[in-house]
Amino acid sequence: MKTTATKAAPVNAEVLDLVRRRRKLVKLSLGACAHCALCAESCFKYRNSGQDPTYTPSYKAINTIGKIVKRRGRLSPGEYEKVRELAFDKCVLCMRCRCPVGVDLPYLISLARSACREVGIERGYLEGKNA
Amino acid sequence: MIKATRKPLEEISSSVKGYGRILVLGCGGCTSVCLAGGQRESLELADDLAQVARAGGSTQHQSSATVERQCNPVFLAEISGRIADCDCVLSTACGAGVQNLSDAFPALPVFPALDTLFIGVDIDVGLYEERCRHCASCMLAYTGGICPVTRCAKSLFNGPCGGTRVDGGCEVGEGKSCAWLEIHDRLKAQGRLDSILSLRPPMDWVDRGPATLVQVGYEGRYTAAKVAAP
Numbered sequence: 001m002k003t004t005a006t007k008a009a010p011v012n013a014e015v016l017d018l019v020r021r022r023r024k025l026v027k028l029s030l031g032a033c034a035h036c037a038l039c040a041e042s043c044f045k046y047r048n049s050g051q052d053p054t055y056t057p058s059y060k061a062i063n064t065i066g067k068i069v070k071r072r073g074r075l076s077p078g079e080y081e082k083v084r085e086l087a088f089d090k091c092v093l094c095m096r097c098r099c100p101v102g103v104d105l106p107y108l109i110s111l112a113r114s115a116c117r118e119v120g121i122e123r124g125y126l127e128g129k130n131a
Numbered sequence: 132m133i134k135a136t137r138k139p140l141e142e143i144s145s146s147v148k149g150y151g152r153i154l155v156l157g158c159g160g161c162t163s164v165c166l167a168g169g170q171r172e173s174l175e176l177a178d179d180l181a182q183v184a185r186a187g188g189s190t191q192h193q194s195s196a197t198v199e200r201q202c203n204p205v206f207l208a209e210i211s212g213r214i215a216d217c218d219c220v221l222s223t224a225c226g227a228g229v230q231n232l233s234d235a236f237p238a239l240p241v242f243p244a245l246d247t248l249f250i251g252v253d254i255d256v257g258l259y260e261e262r263c264r265h266c267a268s269c270m271l272a273y274t275g276g277i278c279p280v281t282r283c284a285k286s287l288f289n290g291p292c293g294g295t296r297v298d299g300g301c302e303v304g305e306g307k308s309c310a311w312l313e314i315h316d317r318l319k320a321q322g323r324l325d326s327i328l329s330l331r332p333p334m335d336w337v338d339r340g341p342a343t344l345v346q347v348g349y350e351g352r353y354t355a356a357k358v359a360a361p
Contacts, residue, residue: 021212093199110199113159114209117197122159122170 014118015073022111026069029103033058039105042098045090057097057105060086064112073115080121087112088123133161133225134259135168135245137176144183146242147221150191153180154217155244156210156232157197158224166257168223168245170197176223176244201228207235214239267342268334273326275317280334282310288331 039057040046046055053059064083068075075083087109095106116122137143147153155177163169177193184191196213199206201224214220219240222229225247233241249261264281270288271278280286284294284303291311294302301307318324345353 017212095203095205107205110206110209113199117159117170122197123163 011073012119015068015115018111018115018118019069019073022065023069026065026108026111029108030062030066032101032103033062033099034101036100039097039099042096044094044096045092054086055090057091057109058099058103060091061103061105061108061112065108065115068112068115080116080119083112084116084121084123087116132164132250132253133227133247134165134249134251134261135162135225135247137167137172137223138244138246140179140183143176143221143242143244144180147180147191147219150218150240152217153177153191153193153219153221154213155180155193155195155221155223156201157195158201158222158228159197160200160202160224160228162224162228162245163197164253165259168225170195173197173223176221180221202231204231204235207232211236266334270331273331274314275321275323275326277310277314277317279310279314282313284310286334287311288333290327 035058037053037056037058040051040053040055043055043057046052046057049055064087067079068083091109093106093110093113097105099105113122155173157163157170157173158168159170163172166172173195177195180191180193184193194213194217196210198210201207201222214236217239219242220232220236221242221244222232223244224232225245226243227247229241229243233239250263250265251259251261254260261281262278264278264286266280270280279288283291284301284307285292291309292302295309295312296302299308299312301309314327315324318327
């Protein structure tokens with residue numbers, strides 16, 4: 001089956017700096033995640049979404065800053081758009097997600113938001129669209 | 132959420148005059164939602180200041196960054212690297228965010244770029260109306276969900292003044308309706324008019340100083356030494 005490779009955008013220097021500064025912390029945090037999904041119960045977005053697993057805080061952290069760190073910021077615009085959806089649309093950063101292991105999930109998601117901002121992506125408030 | 136609006140550019144540029152490297156720091160919280168101080172607005176402000184500087188022959192340099200919420204120290208830690216590279220910060224957060232930033236970096240001059248206006252609701256994109264004056268004594272249970280403190284021009288507690296117009300408007304004009312007429316009509320429709328028949332004592336407006344809130348259930352977490360009583 002023929003697949004179309006997605007072209008990654010040039011690495012943003014600020015994102016690269018963020019990855020460099022927080023790489024160990026992110027790897028340690030996500031490495032400690034036991035995938036128990038207990039954090040899901042503390043997320044009102046998860047509970048109100050019909051328990052959609054993509055709203056689980058750990059899923060959001062792994063697939064945002066986890067992916068950014070793993071790929072050293074080399075994500076395509078389409079991939080950053082998926083990160084934006086998880087970090088901005090599916091999380092309000094209410095900081096109530098609780099991890100029994102002690103992973104600071106809100107902080108990890110805030111790092112993903114910072115990376116998004118560095119490449120010019122943020123939540124849009126104009127008519128509900130990403131502005 | 133908190134609503135704010137940008138100060139006049141002349142006032143902003145005057146406050147940062149004389150500083151070489153300026154960091155315009157946006158806030159991803161309330162001021163982002165009301166389109167006054169988010170990422171886009173902080174970038175625009177940096178551009179506007181650059182134009183003012185160029186026109187004045189200044190070599191001032193502007194940069195921009197945005198943190199999730201300036202009212203939370205957790206998010207300010209991320210910006211410490213950029214803070215070290217600037218001479219002053221222009222904050223597009225609300226007054227609480229500006230003060231929190233000033234407290235976090237006491238050696239650094241921090242200037243507000245916004246005027247914080249009120250707690251309000253989103254009527255439409257870019258259109259907001261005040262709904263709460265955080266008086267610490269909510270009356271909404273008795274007034275049909277319409278706040279007399281905020282929506283009555285005189286913040287009256289026990290019915291309207293004599294300034295209600297025949298068309299239901301307030302004597303102050305400006306298209307404002309009489310809050311007490313609205314309260315009456317809503318309670319009548321709900322069959323709850325009795326809730327405004329008893330007199331309410333006046334609000335205690337005595338200045339209580341900066342308040343501190345320890346939420347119910349969290350009392351044991353904070354000792355008296357950490358949190359002063361309000």
